[in-house]
Amino acid sequence: xxxxxxxxxxxxxxxxxxxxxxxxxxxxxxxxxxxxxxxxxxxxxxxxxxxxxxxxxxxxxxxxxxxxxxxxxxxxxxxxxxxxxxxxxxxxxxxxxxxxxxxxxxxxxxxxxxxxxxxxxxxxxxxxxxxxxxxxxxxxxxxxxxxxxxxxxxxxxxxxxxxxxxxxxxxxxxxxxxxxxxxxxxxxxxxxxxxxxxxxxxxxxxxxxxxxxxxxxxxxxxxxxxxxxxxxxxxxxxxxxx
Amino acid sequence: xxxxxxxxxxxxxxxxxxxxxxxxxxxxxxxxxxxxxxxxxxxxxxxxxxxxxxxxxxxxxxxxxxxxxxxxxxxxxxxxxxxxxxxx
Numbered sequence: 001x002x003x004x005x006x007x008x009x010x011x012x013x014x015x016x017x018x019x020x021x022x023x024x025x026x027x028x029x030x031x032x033x034x035x036x037x038x039x040x041x042x043x044x045x046x047x048x049x050x051x052x053x054x055x056x057x058x059x060x061x062x063x064x065x066x067x068x069x070x071x072x073x074x075x076x077x078x079x080x081x082x083x084x085x086x087x088x089x090x091x092x093x094x095x096x097x098x099x100x101x102x103x104x105x106x107x108x109x110x111x112x113x114x115x116x117x118x119x120x121x122x123x124x125x126x127x128x129x130x131x132x133x134x135x136x137x138x139x140x141x142x143x144x145x146x147x148x149x150x151x152x153x154x155x156x157x158x159x160x161x162x163x164x165x166x167x168x169x170x171x172x173x174x175x176x177x178x179x180x181x182x183x184x185x186x187x188x189x190x191x192x193x194x195x196x197x198x199x200x201x202x203x204x205x206x207x208x209x210x211x212x213x214x215x216x217x218x219x220x221x222x223x224x225x226x227x228x229x230x231x232x233x234x235x236x237x238x239x240x241x242x
Numbered sequence: 243x244x245x246x247x248x249x250x251x252x253x254x255x256x257x258x259x260x261x262x263x264x265x266x267x268x269x270x271x272x273x274x275x276x277x278x279x280x281x282x283x284x285x286x287x288x289x290x291x292x293x294x295x296x297x298x299x300x301x302x303x304x305x306x307x308x309x310x311x312x313x314x315x316x317x318x319x320x321x322x323x324x325x326x327x328x329x330x
Contacts, residue, residue, distance in 0.1 A: 004246030011253045015261055022265030029272035036279030043286030050293040057299045061306050068310040075317045081327030 073101045082106070087113035 090097035090112035100108035
């Protein structure tokens with residue numbers, strides 16, 4: 001065989017070997033791809049199966065939630081009125097007044113009263129529920145107040161002592177206290193007993209507190225600076241022998 | 243004889259490199275797809291695992307139904323005990 005023929009045969013054989021190598025490698029790679037795609041397809045099938053009932057369930061949930069929104073919106077508008085309802089919703093969710101109520105398109109045209117900036121939610125609730133709270137007099141809703149605010153306030157004074165109840169102008173003025181106060185009081189040794197009044201007058205007219213104070217001093221109890229320790233002692237009724 | 247040598251040279255210099263280049267390109271692209279396919283399979287498996295909680299939507303559905311029913315009951319009671327807003 002001539003030399004060129006041998007070279008040709010060897011070249012063809014080499015080409016065939018190269019083709020075999022690359023094609024087999026490609027086949028292996030394609031098999032891996034097929035295996036991976038099978039796994040992916042299996043997972044996608046699972047996803048499809050799992051999400052199949054979601055539409056129905058979510059549809060039912062949305063249906064009930066829509067019914068709840070319709071119920072609450074209708075109840076709020078019915079009980080509070082359109083204007084206050086918009087104000088309340090806008091107070092809870094600022095900016096919600098622009099969107100308005102879903103079932104009341106006219107609610108978008110209402111200027112929401114600034115309810116939440118003036119009153120707290122609890123006060124608003126009291127003001128809405130029957131208007132029995134004093135704050136209902138200034139309620140933005142402008143409804144009639146069922147409770148006499150002034151009379152109610154005076155009635156509460158009966159809970160205090162008589163002077164405060166009927167003649168509050170006769171009550172002593174509250175003393176000015178502090179290091180820069182115009183009248184400086186010296187600290188007392190015993191509760192209820194002053195060393196000396198600022199004017200240099202007598203300490204106490206009633207000897208009973210003094211006796212009480214001396215008895216307290218004799219007991220040598222640890223002094224407590226609570227309001228109870230500064231309270232005048234109660235007089236106990238003693239039966240003196242005839 | 244000279245023609246045979248020319249054919250051999252052309253075969254070795256032109257055909258063989260072209261064949262190798264093309265086959266190498268096909269193989270490299272096929273091997274490049276494999277990791278992508280594996281990532282797709284892993285993502286699909288993870289997505290499928292994430293949807294294991296989907297049956298809980300049935301519980302959510304029941305809870306929503308009960309909540310709305312309760313709200314409806316309260317709303318009916320409030321409708322009875324509260325006066326309606328006055329018409330302005």
